[in-house]
Amino acid sequence: MKTVILGNMATALAAKLSRAEVIPAYPITPSTLFPEKISEYVADGEMDTQFILVESEHSAMSACIGASATGARTCTATASQGLALMHEMLYIASGMRLPIVVAVANRALSAPINIWCDHQDSISERDTGWMQFYAEKNQEALDLMIIAFKVAEDKRVLLPGMVGLDAFVLTHTMEAVDIPDQDKVDEFLPPYKAPYGVLDPEKPMTFGSFGTPEYYMEFKYAQTKALEDSEKVIDEAFAQFKETFGREYMKIKPYRTEDADIILLTLGSMSGTARAAVDVMREQGMKVGCAKMTVFRPFPTKELMDICKKTKVLAVVDRDISPGFGGAVFGEAAAIYVNEPKKPIIMNFIVGLGGRDITIPDFEAMTERAESALSAGKPERMVEWINLKEDNL
Amino acid sequence: MAEQCDVTKEMFASGHRGCAGCGEGIAVRQVLNEAGPNTIVAEVTGCLEVMTTGYPESAWEIPWIHAAFENASSVASGIEAALIAKGKRKGVNVLAFGGDGGTFDIGFQALSGMLERGHNIKYVCFDNEAYMNTGIQRCSSTPYGASTTTSPSGTCSIGESRPKKPIAAICVAHDIPYTATASIAHPKDLRKKVRTALDVEGPCFLHVFVPCPTGWGYASERTVEIAKLAVQTGVFVLWELEGNDFANIKVTKKPKERKPVIEYLKTQRRFKHLLDKPEEIEKIQSEVDEKCERYGF
Numbered sequence: 001m002k003t004v005i006l007g008n009m010a011t012a013l014a015a016k017l018s019r020a021e022v023i024p025a026y027p028i029t030p031s032t033l034f035p036e037k038i039s040e041y042v043a044d045g046e047m048d049t050q051f052i053l054v055e056s057e058h059s060a061m062s063a064c065i066g067a068s069a070t071g072a073r074t075c076t077a078t079a080s081q082g083l084a085l086m087h088e089m090l091y092i093a094s095g096m097r098l099p100i101v102v103a104v105a106n107r108a109l110s111a112p113i114n115i116w117c118d119h120q121d122s123i124s125e126r127d128t129g130w131m132q133f134y135a136e137k138n139q140e141a142l143d144l145m146i147i148a149f150k151v152a153e154d155k156r157v158l159l160p161g162m163v164g165l166d167a168f169v170l171t172h173t174m175e176a177v178d179i180p181d182q183d184k185v186d187e188f189l190p191p192y193k194a195p196y197g198v199l200d201p202e203k204p205m206t207f208g209s210f211g212t213p214e215y216y217m218e219f220k221y222a223q224t225k226a227l228e229d230s231e232k233v234i235d236e237a238f239a240q241f242k243e244t245f246g247r248e249y250m251k252i253k254p255y256r257t258e259d260a261d262i263i264l265l266t267l268g269s270m271s272g273t274a275r276a277a278v279d280v281m282r283e284q285g286m287k288v289g290c291a292k293m294t295v296f297r298p299f300p301t302k303e304l305m306d307i308c309k310k311t312k313v314l315a316v317v318d319r320d321i322s323p324g325f326g327g328a329v330f331g332e333a334a335a336i337y338v339n340e341p342k343k344p345i346i347m348n349f350i351v352g353l354g355g356r357d358i359t360i361p362d363f364e365a366m367t368e369r370a371e372s373a374l375s376a377g378k379p380e381r382m383v384e385w386i387n388l389k390e391d392n393l
Numbered sequence: 394m395a396e397q398c399d400v401t402k403e404m405f406a407s408g409h410r411g412c413a414g415c416g417e418g419i420a421v422r423q424v425l426n427e428a429g430p431n432t433i434v435a436e437v438t439g440c441l442e443v444m445t446t447g448y449p450e451s452a453w454e455i456p457w458i459h460a461a462f463e464n465a466s467s468v469a470s471g472i473e474a475a476l477i478a479k480g481k482r483k484g485v486n487v488l489a490f491g492g493d494g495g496t497f498d499i500g501f502q503a504l505s506g507m508l509e510r511g512h513n514i515k516y517v518c519f520d521n522e523a524y525m526n527t528g529i530q531r532c533s534s535t536p537y538g539a540s541t542t543t544s545p546s547g548t549c550s551i552g553e554s555r556p557k558k559p560i561a562a563i564c565v566a567h568d569i570p571y572t573a574t575a576s577i578a579h580p581k582d583l584r585k586k587v588r589t590a591l592d593v594e595g596p597c598f599l600h601v602f603v604p605c606p607t608g609w610g611y612a613s614e615r616t617v618e619i620a621k622l623a624v625q626t627g628v629f630v631l632w633e634l635e636g637n638d639f640a641n642i643k644v645t646k647k648p649k650e651r652k653p654v655i656e657y658l659k660t661q662r663r664f665k666h667l668l669d670k671p672e673e674i675e676k677i678q679s680e681v682d683e684k685c686e687r688y689g690f
Contacts (some may be wrong), residue, residue, distance in 0.1 A: 021478035066460070199456040201432065204430075207459070
């Protein structure tokens with residue numbers, strides 16, 4: 001049965017259904033409802049978890065690390081400045097191979113301070129060694145949290161994962177969500193058993209030791225390999241999830257791309273708008289499709305190339321900016337083609353920073369630019385900002 | 394005469410890479426041997442982590458974790474929560490270790506949070522009065538007059554210009570059940586305080602004075618002697634307190650006659666520039682006198 005809930009409620013429910021044993025949390029807009037809901041579950045005896053109201057996001061991630069190293073399933077939620085404050089500890093969580101899961105309410109970074117949506121916060125954590133999933137809707141936020149635990153805890157992976165859900169567009173929007181049965185979640189996600197030992201006086205182990213140049217690179221190689229290997233594990237988890245719950249996930253989900261000359265590549269909630277825009281433009285006879293990237297780390301190289309096999313223009317729509325270059329997703333999408341003899345024209349659109357709406361006309365404008373690039377054989381500009389208000393500059 | 398301690402099994406293995414005469418190593422051994430094998434330690438970044446865990450070696454006979462510089466208190470909070478969640482909390486000591494930098498300065502917020510939340514965690518600060526691991530930089534633990542690499546004495550500088558931050562008193566203000574100061578010069582007193590802390594329910598703070606031959610500038614065999622002089626001069630007062638009423642403070646080592654601070658200062662290179670400045674020695678002496686009066690000796 002479907003229930004109408006907010007995105008933050010979906011991630012809190014996912015934590016509850018996943019039977020997270022330790023949840024350290026610190027409130028930050030727009031993810032605050034997560035700790036509020038968890039505290040309610042605890043107050044009402046609905047959830048058996050150790051809830052720690054820490055004094056900062058840095059301590060939230062630090063407590064997750066302590067708990068996970070002691071063998072507990074652990075998660076938290078944060079956003080924007082909170083994730084940035086965790087930055088140091090994100091590397092340590094992945095370096096210590098701890099399967100922590102974080103729901104990130106994707107919000108712009110200061111300055112100027114802004115509480116609305118873009119993907120700058122989690123995209124900026126790209127190199128921390130975490131898996132990254134992006135939800136388009138509340139159902140996906142719930143499902144991807146459960147899937148993230150499944151993959152993170154797999155012996156072949158043992159890495160943390162973050163699930164992005166767009167600030168306000170999802171976190172504070174009611175949507176109908178199919179809430180899985182606890183029995184089925186338990187079957188899909190059995191209790192976590194750390195395969196290589198935990199902090200336990202019965203079998204003392206040293207965690208977080210000093211890695212000299214003789215050893216450091218191998219640690220990093222093994223960690224990188226595990227993130228690459230997670231590709232397969234994610235596919236397996238998606239398949240098992242479909243079998244158990246009937247909902248299908250793909251690292252990149254194509255829409256009307258088979259014969260498309262132009263493909264718009266999106267992340268998060270703008271993907272639904274992109275599909276609506278594609279339908280409108282298809283009505284007008286334009287050969288355009290779109291693809292939603294659900295998994296950004298590990299980067300789905302093969303899947304993206306497969307979708308774009310016959311495409312003439314790949315338009316990467318970034319809700320983030322790496323100043324001095326362009327969008328981060330664009331940089332990666334372009335990089336995977338560097339040694340390919342045959343490649344589409346690849347162009348970049350920067351959209352929706354700090355919560356600016358992304359509309360059907362915006363996607364039409366991007367497609368128009370892509371068509372011009374196609375006729376000219378190359379784009380006029382590699383990176384273009386969409387819906388920029390010249391008067392405000 | 395050195396005090397004798399019963400040691401049946403060592404929790405802190407020899408052969409680590411601490412400097413000869415390292416006071417911190419002496420203190421850690423005493424703390425861990427008192428705590429025993431059913432102990433988990435979360436530690437901050439610093440000398441101790443570097444000297445004991447060069448991969449693939451480890452000096453720790455108990456489970457041990459290091460994450461970052463400022464967060465042993467938060468990591469320990471997560472450990473405690475996980476033990477409760479797993480039904481394994483009973484009989485296990487959860488300790489957090491920090492140097493003075495990781496406690497007084499960068500780890501202060503996490504420490505305050507852990508104390509305020511009331512975790513049953515015993516925090517032990519090993520204080521050698523500067524950032525030794527990075528090369529003897531000034532910390533809020535550095536005493537007035539000490540020359541460090543970032544508070545050097547010079548024609549316009551007396552060395553460190555600010556008094557030592559009263560960290561243990563600040564912890565007391567968190568209304569925790571037990572706070573104590575201790576020294577490697579008095580291992581029985583130190584271990585008794587560790588035991589008291591372990592037997593009390595709730596967060597406790599132990600401030601342990603650990604001289605550093607490298608950072609303070611003295612011959613390595615004088616570590617215990619200098620620690621003892623700090624107590625005999627009243628530079629470092631050994632006390633314990635249950636609760637937050639300073640009226641109940643108990644000074645655990647009172648020298649029959651307090652030695653003048655010069656006896657302590659003259660043993661270390663970091664105070665050498667003060668020795669020809671009687672007015673500075675006088676100033677330090679009067680501050681120590683005033684402190685000792687407050688502590689009742």
